[in-house]
Amino acid sequence: MPTFIYPPSIPWNWMFQRPQQLLAQFSMSGNTVLYEDLGNFSQPRIRSLSPYLHLCQGISATNISHPRPRLLWLTVPSHINSISRYDPDLIIYDAVDEPKDEFASWAPYYPSIIQNADLIFCSSRSIYEYFISRHPRVYLVPNGVDYIHFSPQPSLRPIDLPQGKPIIGYSGAIAPWVDWELLKLVIKENPEFNFVFIGAFFQLHQFPLNNYKNVFYLGLKSYFDLPAYLHHFDVGLIPFLQTEMTKGCNPIKLFEYYASGIQVLATPLQELLAVPKINLESDPHRFSLRLRHLVAETDPSKAERMAYAQANDWTERSGRILQQILIRSNRNQESV
Known part of the structure; x- marks a missing residue:
């Protein structure tokens, strides 16, 4: 070998x-x-x-x-x-x-x-x-994705997750290719949600959303612990800028979110256009409206999303x- x-x-x-x-x-x-x-x-x-x-x-x-x-x-x-x-x-x-x-x-x-x-x-x-x-x-x-790692429901809720409101989560690099301006508007328009960010800094020296009471940056989590956080997200975000670099981005977080069974709201990256049961919006106000709709409505597609993750x-x-x-x-x- x-x-x-x-x-x-x-x-x-x-x-x-x-x-x-x-x-x-x-x-x-x-x-x-x-x-x-x-x-x-x-x-x-x-x-x-x-x-x-x-x-x-x-x-x-x-x-x-x-x-x-x-x-x-x-x-x-x-x-x-x-x-x-x-x-x-x-x-x-x-x-x-x-x-x-x-x-x-x-x-x-x-x-x-x-x-x-x-x-x-x-x-x-x-x-x-x-x-x-x-x-x-x-x-x-x-x-x-490592489907077996992400799909089982964890027994314990992480103690640093905020409580009392639906959790809108992001797991990944805290990096320049995230659309921070879009997120600022979405966060302002949705004080009824808690926004949780998990990941390491890449080409940034400080967290861009420090001044919002409903935003929680929890730092980098170990791969072992990550599924416990994702399973408590009501919606997982992929809010990337649409640039020449992100045109070639095939986000791993998409598969990890899907394996965890959560709904996903993203900007319309080229690699996401053919993904089943994903929600795509580029306009910040429509992004915000779609987010509220996803939290409010019954989720009928969890099994289909998880099957997609398992196949990948x-x-x-x-x-x-x-x-x-x-x-x-x-x-x-x-x-x-």
Whole structure:
């Protein structure tokens, strides 16, 4: 079985997203995964999360004995310049965001990625359309969800959740691509709701909604604890600006909200237009009206939303990826 190496990109426990989800799935299929954790570690060590999944904390994965072929899994474009350090048998680029706006610094590395990557996987249609005309082996694999993790009803209510009003929630990065101006109007128009925000700061230094009595920023929650919060949301929000960057955004939170059974109100991002039973509004006043309607009316579509999430589990996503990797690895061995 091959070994996946992931260069230091994001801390393992910081907002458990696509890289951690897919690499964990690869390890559960019997592949060795060496995840070079990002952080300051007083002593270099290997932290084994399972027989096949190991966090390299302050130590290079290349210093650890592991089976080949060695697969270099990249999500940060600049790491394409580090491939010689890893001597990989296969280079895989997982394209998770558009190289625009907040990620514009990624664009200069794309020619090298196209030249050196053996396989490219894309999380959204617009990213796929960019690469498919420039590389011979490009595959669309959207984001997903760990359905078993998010779907069960938690037994306890988190103690820091506000009480007494319906909860309108947001889980994800506290970032510039959130439409904070839209949210300010919606919050002002709906004092009868509590608005709860969960997540880590990204390219922002302070929370933009500090001056509202019905807004609660609860910080970053562990992946283990997150379902307990989502299950107490009456509506989950995806209030993103519509920009060149978010055109390629396939929000993981959509699948996590759906697996938790909650209704979703979002701005009309390209990747959300075909999602069943989602509510989309771009105008702030209509967004606010739709929100009140969702809270007031009976929810008839919970089962359908949860079924959609279950069909988009990370196990399905990782299986598709591993199939293409196996095909490519076999062809490489035949050509030797």
